[in-house]
Amino acid sequence: MSIQLSRKSLTWNLEKPESLLVILLASISSFDFIVTLQAMAKLSALLVNVSRSLQAPGNDIMQALDDIRLVEQTISAMRSNIDNEFGTVYSSAVELATRL
Numbered sequence: 001m002s003i004q005l006s007r008k009s010l011t012w013n014l015e016k017p018e019s020l021l022v023i024l025l026a027s028i029s030s031f032d033f034i035v036t037l038q039a040m041a042k043l044s045a046l047l048v049n050v051s052r053s054l055q056a057p058g059n060d061i062m063q064a065l066d067d068i069r070l071v072e073q074t075i076s077a078m079r080s081n082i083d084n085e086f087g088t089v090y091s092s093a094v095e096l097a098t099r100l
Contacts, residue, residue: 034093034096035089035090
């Protein structure tokens with residue numbers, strides 16, 4: 001059995017799971033992936049309060065709206081200081097990559 005990926009022209013042969021593991025390990029060990037992972041971790045951390053506000057049993061929409069505004073302001077500040085932000089993400093990616 002094989003799987004054809006739609007966005008890429010890779011075919012993974014599931015009859016040899018070790019080949020799939022090698023491909024996956026190479027993919028998640030690539031520096032591009034690590035940088036993207038660090039950037040997404042930073043952005044995802046900003047959404048935790050919004051997510052909690054919206055999922056709370058007695059969710060307070062006004063509190064969620066305030067949290068959303070705070071996320072918007074934070075991302076705007078990050079965009080205006082993008083060189084420093086990327087430097088931070090890049091440094092954390094380098095640190096993670098050296099531990100792999």
